[in-house]
Every structure is written in structure tokens, then in C-alpha cells.
Amino acid sequence: MYKYDEYDQRIVDERVSQFRDQTRRYLAGEIAEDDFLPLRLQNGLYIQRFAPMLRIAIPYGLLNTRQVRRLSEISRKYDKGYVHFTTRQNVQLNWPLLEQVPEILADLAEVEMHAVQTSGACIRNTTTDQFAGVARDEIVDPRPWCEIIRQWSTFHPEFAFLPRKFKIAVCGSEEDRAATMVHDIGVHAFRNENGNVRFKILAGGGLGRTPMVASVIRESIEPEHLLTYLDAILRVYNRYGRRDNKYKARIKILVKAMTPEVFTEKVESEWEQIKDSASLLPEAEIERVSQHFIDPEYKGLVDQDFNDLALQAPIGFHSWLKQNVFAHKKPGYCAVTVTLKATGEAPGDVSAEQLDVIADLADQFSLGELRVSHEQNLIFADVEQTALIELWEKLSAVGLATANRGLLTDMICCPGGDFCALANARSIPLAEEIQRKFDDIDFLHDVGELDLNISGCMNACAHHHVGHIGILGVDRKGIEYYQVQVGGSASKGATLGKIIGPSFKREEIPDVLEKILNVYIEQRREDELFIDTCQRIGITPFKERVYAQAA
Amino acid sequence: MPRLLKNNEVFEDDYQILDSESEDLAFTGTLLIPARELDQHEKLLEQKQQPTGLFLDSDDNVESYADILSSFDLITINFPKFIDGRGYSLCRILRDRYHYKGDIRAVGDVLIDQIFMLQRCGFSSYYLREDQKAEDAIKALDTFSLRYQGSSDDPEPLYRKRKVS
Structure with a gap:
């Protein structure tokens, strides 16, 4: 994986000093609450329901064991002895003290870690396939490109105050394991007919209140132009994205309002003016970064039966x-x-x-x-x-061998109302009730691959729109209710789930899921996966079963 | 009196944004003329002896004023709120596309903790918000000694400068 040189280290160290000074001035009353808010957010620090929360970056999901041990130490020293891994391949501490955050950052910097841009209206942690570099269906290793994008986006001076948060995901394989279709920018690395690396650029995907699948902005761009092309997209968004309503401020709304064609024209004409600059990415830099991701010395082994x-x-x-x-x-x-x-x-x-x-x-x-x-x-x-x-x-x-990867109980779940100030409903207790109801591993294996996503509010941190089954917590007059949708998918042919009908109380949800699964089990053809059955039969059979009057 | 950070110094510098209605003839500080109302002030521009600057708001279309930029020694870009980041792009376009060589000044909600990035995007002076400490503002110009990206202050990204060991 990428190893810092003296330059990378110095930037992270200077960041610690900067945030230490900002925290000191805030605590001394020299920075007002409202002025400090974006500063702490750009460093991953939220003030949550009960305590601050610190989100630490794990660039494109890679960690070495020295870093893992440091996270463990930090969680004991400054927190309650556990950490929470997020849907953006990051990690969170739920109970740090604001006063100690500069110390935590200093401890992280020693192992080449930071909390830069893990929140706020800026370019967030770039994400990718967790099997990058080892997957059989990989065409281009996305990791060097993620690192190149990481460096470009770190403290990018022009894009620190965008209309809203901005998320980039990179995919370099046949199957999209990084949900690129629902990101602000999706980068698909591929090889052209000559075997050279090229990128297809998509923009305007996203979830939240107005879920949308990304549009193709450019079919193919050469590596040396990748960063200037991203600059052009970001500049158009920074200038023209809506700032009057935070629910309409993501790039997806701009792309939709302009239409993808007009948005593309704007980006292309901006790019024409900036592409021939010192920001052209030299082959030597691509080579330098790629050196950090060459294959380890694998032994000559044979596959086991x-x-x-x-x-x-x-x-x-x-x-x-x-x-x-x-x-x-x-x-x-x-x-x-x-x-x-x-x-x-x-x-x-x-x-x-x-x-x-x-x-x-x-x-x-x-x-x-x-x-x-x-x-x-x-x-x-x-x-x-x-x-x-x-x-x-x-x-x-140590209780870490649960055989449920990709199954119903391997759900994606936000922290929900137990921790998050934005949530309308709790998600963790619901996740547990579902796990208790479906505790028969043989049944789960029979149901097979199924993405269940539970978000505690429409900000959709758990990507419920693209869950095969998505559950959204809503608040009805102070009572937690849950809306159920089926048929979403985060794959390259991404689809958004459809809501099956009125929402349910929490205790009703496990039975609702059981009814949905029964419809699938009855209707599936041979090896058909849940999502494929859903897409074939539509939501009506699920709706009829779930809302059927008791005879 | 507003304070101006320029050339590593903070000093008092009064300014007024002209609006089409009122005009304070006795005012002798820096006059800022909103780009949108430029045609109403042509005469004034010829007569005035005091420093004048073009005033761009964050949602102004800088491309519309390309022809007249060079007739001003000073362009100010407004930050209605510091979290309105449009001014960063406007400044870069002035510097990189139109090669504007005069003074570009941030005005409005201008805070210490954004000065480093403003400078990187090509700003050369800053009217500080009233409550901002002068010495901290000067220090903020040197927050980082290295930058990954090229920008208007220095077009060469770090990847063109790294000494590979």
C-alpha cells in the first residue's frame, strides 16, 4: 500500500498543528461556534447526540496492521474501547473529547493517518473495491488512481467550500463493488483496444432525498487528463450548484436541472481552457504511485479443492x-x-x-x-x-467468523438514532431484531445473496435506495416508523428500490421481511437471486403479501 | 474602520460599495463599483481621484466583464458568507484565464481560517471581518509549507517537484 514520503508526512503534520491551533482558539472563545463548525467538520469532528464523534479517514479502505493497532490504542486511550467502521470505508470514534482531538490526530499522524475532509462540504474520502488488486475480474488496479485522487483532493484550495459534500468512487473491475453509480463522480477504469488505461467519467449519482443514478459525462479520458477533468467538473459544480437549499445542493440536482448534455458541454468547455497546464499528470508520477501497489511476492501455490x-x-x-x-x-x-x-x-x-x-x-x-x-x-x-x-x-x-457475508444479516446499517443527531429513527436495535429473527444460518444460505440496507433517515448513509431490500426510518409524530422498499441495486446496472407501501412499527419489520422472503422463495426460478426475482416479478406480489388482510 | 491585510501587514483602509442610489461625495476611501452597475458609474470613474476597484459578487458571471478587467488596478470578490466558495473559482479564473495582474481582494465574511486557501486561489489582499485578529491573519498565510495541487499561487503540483528517493 501507499507509504508516505517526507512530503506527505509534512502535510499531515502541518494539518495537526493547524487543527490544534483552531481548537485552542475555539476553546478560548476566539472562534465563534458557527465559524468553527465547518472547520471541525472538515476534520471529521461532529457534535453528536451525546458526545462528539470523530471520523478518521481510511483512504480507499486500506490499512496496515500498525495502523490497526494504533486505532485500537486510540480507542482505549481516548474513547470507550471500540470503533465503528462506516459505509465510506472510514472509521469512527463515538465518544472522544473535543479537547483531546488534536492529540488523537497527532497519534494518527505518526502512523500516516488523518481525519482530513471526512465531513463537510468538500471532497470526501475516495472509495473503491475492497478486493482491489486481488480480484479475478479486475481490469485496472484502482488503488494508484485513488491515491492520486486523494492527493489532488487533499486541501484543494478551490473546492473547500462546495455547495455540499462530494464523493468520488473508482471501479476497475467487471463487477462494480464500489457503488460508483450512486456517487457524485464515478470513475470507471478500463483498457482501450490498445491495452492502455482510460477512464469513463460519470457524474450526478447520489442517494439522500432525491436518489439518482449517475450519467456518463465522458466515455474515455486519458490518465494524464484525469485530474484536470475532475477540476473542470468540480469548478462547474462549485460555481453553479445550488446554495440556497441544502436538499437541492448536491451535484445530481445540477446535472438533472441542466440536463446531462448541457452539464457535459459546460464541463468540456471549462476543461478545454485548463487542460494544458502544469497539472497534467506526468507518467513519472503515475509510475511512482503505482510502485506502492505492485504485487507482493506471492508463493507458487496451487488451488485447493x-x-x-x-x-x-x-x-x-x-x-x-x-x-x-x-x-x-x-x-x-x-x-x-x-x-x-x-x-x-x-x-x-x-x-x-x-x-x-x-x-x-x-x-x-x-x-x-x-x-x-x-x-x-x-x-x-x-x-x-x-x-x-x-x-x-x-x-x-473471538466471535468474528459469522458466515453471513452478502446474506440478509450482513446488513449495511447507519449508526441511527442511538448516536446520530440527524436520525429520525434508530437502526441498530432494528438490525439486532432482524438478526435474532433470522438466526438460522441454513435458512440464510438458502435465501442467498441479499443486500439489506437500513438508514435511520433520508440522508441515506446506509444507501437504503440501492439495497435489494431497503429500510428507511421515519418519524411520525414522535414515533419511529420504518418504510420498506425492494428491488434496489448498487451494481453497474444500478436501480433504485421501490417503496412497497405505508410504513411499519419497528416490531413489525422482522415479520414483514419474512413475508417478503417467502414470496421470493415461492417464486424464484432455480438459482435466481433475490434481486433478479424482484426485477422479474416487480413489487406487486410483495405488496400483496405484506399488506394482505388476515383472512 | 475596516482592516486590510496586504503584503504581510494589516492596516486600516476604509472602503465603500457604491450603490446606484446614494453617493457619499465626501468619502475619500476606496470605492468599490459593483460590476452589474458599472454602466451607471462611467462618469464617476473618469472623475474620481481616489482608489477605485471593481466589485464582483459571488454569483457574478466573471466572463461578462472580461474586456474591462484590465482597466482596474483592484478587483474585489465578495464572500456573503465564508462558506460560499464561489469566490475561489472566480479568483482563479481572473488569474489563470484572464491573466489579471492587479490586486484581487477578498471582501465580506473574510476569516483567518480561509486566508491560506484564498491566497492559493490568487487573492492578494483581504478586508478582514471586524472580529478577526490581525496577527493570526498574517500567520495564516503560512499555514502549510507544501501543497499537493497546482493553483493560481503556484501552478506546479507537488508531483512536479518531488525528489524521488
Whole structure:
């Protein structure tokens, strides 16, 4: 992964000094509350329902074990001994003290970490595929491009005060595992007929109150122009995006209002004027950054027969092997997902003790690195297949071997009303009730791949619009209700789910899900996945079952 | 009296934004003429001896004034609120596209913690909001010693300067 040089380190160190000074002036009453707000947000610091929350950046989801151990230490020293992984591949502390944040940032900077632009109306952490560099369907490794975009977006002076937050995702594989279609900018890396890297640029996707799928802005751009093209899009958005209404301020509204064609024209004419500048990306820089992501020295191994492997293993291993192990581009290797979705634990939460174990296991089994996925899970990307049983046993011992990756109970879930000041309803207790209702792993495996997304409000942090089943918390006269939608998808052919009808009380939701699943089980054809059945039969059969009057 | 940060110094400098209605003939400080009302003030522009500047608001279309920019030694860009980031793009367009060489001044809700980025986008002077500390504003010009991107202050991104070890 990318290793800081003296330049990167100095920028992060100077950032710590800057925020230390800002915090001091704020506490001394020299910066007013309203003036401090965007400053702390651009450093990931929220004032939440009960305490501040600090969101720490994990650029495109990559961590080394030194960083994992540091997160564990920080969570013990300054917080309550656990951390929360987010849907943007970041990590949050839920209980830090504002006064101590500069110290936390200094501790992070020592291990090449920061909280830069993890919130606020600026360019946020760029995200990508959690299997980048190891996936079999990869065309272009997105990581060097994510790092190049990270550096370009860090303290970009022109775009620190955009109309609204701005999220970029990069995908370099056949299957889109980074939900690029619902980002402000989606970058699809591909190879042209000569085998050269090119990028397709999409803009105007997003969720929230007005969910939209991104439009193609440019079919192909050369690497040397990637950053100036992004500059042009951002400049058009910065100048013309709405600032009078925060619910209409995302780029998707601008692209829709202008139409994608006119928006594209504006971007192209802006780009014509800025493209021939010193910002052209030189081959040497692409090479320099790419050097950080070359393949490790893989051993010459052969693929194991997974049936044989399962026969040697204790009960429970087989379903984990089937569900949580992902094919690797190198024979004899695989990628393993540790879902942070055990029943009774808030989705995405990990204790400091578990982090330490995970770090040890990553050192022992996966070349000392770890990835975070936008599904709020952790990934060991380079595990030798012959070590799978041992790894599974060690994970089981600390409650981290739940075999539910991609299944109903591997839900994406925001912190909700238990923590977040914006939420209309709680999401964590609902997640737990669902996990308790559907605790039969065989049933879950029979239902198969299913994205369940639970957002506590329409800001859609858990991307409920693109969940195969999406649940949205709403507030009706002070009572928590939940709206259910089906048929959404975050894949390259992204679709938005449709609401099936009036909302439900929380205790009704597990039964509603059961009815939805029963419709699927009755109607599915052979190996048809839930989402495919949904798209084939539409929402009516689900609606009829769920809202049927008791006979 | 408004305070102006320019050339690493903060000093008092009175200014007035002309509006079409009232005109204070006795005023001798810097006069700012809104670009949208420029045609109403042509005569005044010829007669006035005091410093005058063009006043652009954050939603002004800077492209419309391309022809007259060079007749001003001073252009001010308004920040109605500091979180309105349009002025950053306007300033970059003035510097990079129109090669404007005069003084570009931030006016309005101008705070210490944005000065470094304003400077990077090509601003050369700043009317500080009343409550901002002069010494902290001067210090803010040097917040970072390195920058990743090229911008109007220095078009060369870090990737053209790194010494690769």
C-alpha cells in the first residue's frame, strides 16, 4: 500500500498543528461556534447526540496492521474501547473529547493517518473495491488512481467550500463493488483496444432525498487528463450548484436541472481552457504511485479443492468457506471477509481487543494488511487457502467468523438514532431484531445473496435506495416508523428500490421481511437471486403479501 | 474602520460599495463599483481621484466583464458568507484565464481560517471581518509549507517537484 514520503508526512503534520491551533482558539472563545463548525467538520469532528464523534479517514479502505493497532490504542486511550467502521470505508470514534482531538490526530499522524475532509462540504474520502488488486475480474488496479485522487483532493484550495459534500468512487473491475453509480463522480477504469488505461467519467449519482443514478459525462479520458477533468467538473459544480437549499445542493440536482448534455458541454468547455497546464499528470508520477501497489511476492501455490478442505474441518467451517471466502487472482490464495455483523453487536462495531486479534491475524495470514469494505466489513486480502481452517478457528474464538457475508444479516446499517443527531429513527436495535429473527444460518444460505440496507433517515448513509431490500426510518409524530422498499441495486446496472407501501412499527419489520422472503422463495426460478426475482416479478406480489388482510 | 491585510501587514483602509442610489461625495476611501452597475458609474470613474476597484459578487458571471478587467488596478470578490466558495473559482479564473495582474481582494465574511486557501486561489489582499485578529491573519498565510495541487499561487503540483528517493 501507499507509504508516505517526507512530503506527505509534512502535510499531515502541518494539518495537526493547524487543527490544534483552531481548537485552542475555539476553546478560548476566539472562534465563534458557527465559524468553527465547518472547520471541525472538515476534520471529521461532529457534535453528536451525546458526545462528539470523530471520523478518521481510511483512504480507499486500506490499512496496515500498525495502523490497526494504533486505532485500537486510540480507542482505549481516548474513547470507550471500540470503533465503528462506516459505509465510506472510514472509521469512527463515538465518544472522544473535543479537547483531546488534536492529540488523537497527532497519534494518527505518526502512523500516516488523518481525519482530513471526512465531513463537510468538500471532497470526501475516495472509495473503491475492497478486493482491489486481488480480484479475478479486475481490469485496472484502482488503488494508484485513488491515491492520486486523494492527493489532488487533499486541501484543494478551490473546492473547500462546495455547495455540499462530494464523493468520488473508482471501479476497475467487471463487477462494480464500489457503488460508483450512486456517487457524485464515478470513475470507471478500463483498457482501450490498445491495452492502455482510460477512464469513463460519470457524474450526478447520489442517494439522500432525491436518489439518482449517475450519467456518463465522458466515455474515455486519458490518465494524464484525469485530474484536470475532475477540476473542470468540480469548478462547474462549485460555481453553479445550488446554495440556497441544502436538499437541492448536491451535484445530481445540477446535472438533472441542466440536463446531462448541457452539464457535459459546460464541463468540456471549462476543461478545454485548463487542460494544458502544469497539472497534467506526468507518467513519472503515475509510475511512482503505482510502485506502492505492485504485487507482493506471492508463493507458487496451487488451488485447493474446497470440498476436501471442508471435509477436514469442524462443523461451521463449510458455510463460512462458501460465503466469506472470495476468489483470488493468484492460485492457492483467497480473500476472506470478516463480517462485523454478529447478532447483538452494532453493525460495523469492533472492540479494541478484537482489533488487536485482527491485526495479529493479518500479520500471520495476510501480509500485514487489511481492507475495509463499504458494507462495513474487514477483509484479509491475501490468505493462503491451506491456512483457511486455522484462520477460521482463530476468528471463531473471538466471535468474528459469522458466515453471513452478502446474506440478509450482513446488513449495511447507519449508526441511527442511538448516536446520530440527524436520525429520525434508530437502526441498530432494528438490525439486532432482524438478526435474532433470522438466526438460522441454513435458512440464510438458502435465501442467498441479499443486500439489506437500513438508514435511520433520508440522508441515506446506509444507501437504503440501492439495497435489494431497503429500510428507511421515519418519524411520525414522535414515533419511529420504518418504510420498506425492494428491488434496489448498487451494481453497474444500478436501480433504485421501490417503496412497497405505508410504513411499519419497528416490531413489525422482522415479520414483514419474512413475508417478503417467502414470496421470493415461492417464486424464484432455480438459482435466481433475490434481486433478479424482484426485477422479474416487480413489487406487486410483495405488496400483496405484506399488506394482505388476515383472512 | 475596516482592516486590510496586504503584503504581510494589516492596516486600516476604509472602503465603500457604491450603490446606484446614494453617493457619499465626501468619502475619500476606496470605492468599490459593483460590476452589474458599472454602466451607471462611467462618469464617476473618469472623475474620481481616489482608489477605485471593481466589485464582483459571488454569483457574478466573471466572463461578462472580461474586456474591462484590465482597466482596474483592484478587483474585489465578495464572500456573503465564508462558506460560499464561489469566490475561489472566480479568483482563479481572473488569474489563470484572464491573466489579471492587479490586486484581487477578498471582501465580506473574510476569516483567518480561509486566508491560506484564498491566497492559493490568487487573492492578494483581504478586508478582514471586524472580529478577526490581525496577527493570526498574517500567520495564516503560512499555514502549510507544501501543497499537493497546482493553483493560481503556484501552478506546479507537488508531483512536479518531488525528489524521488
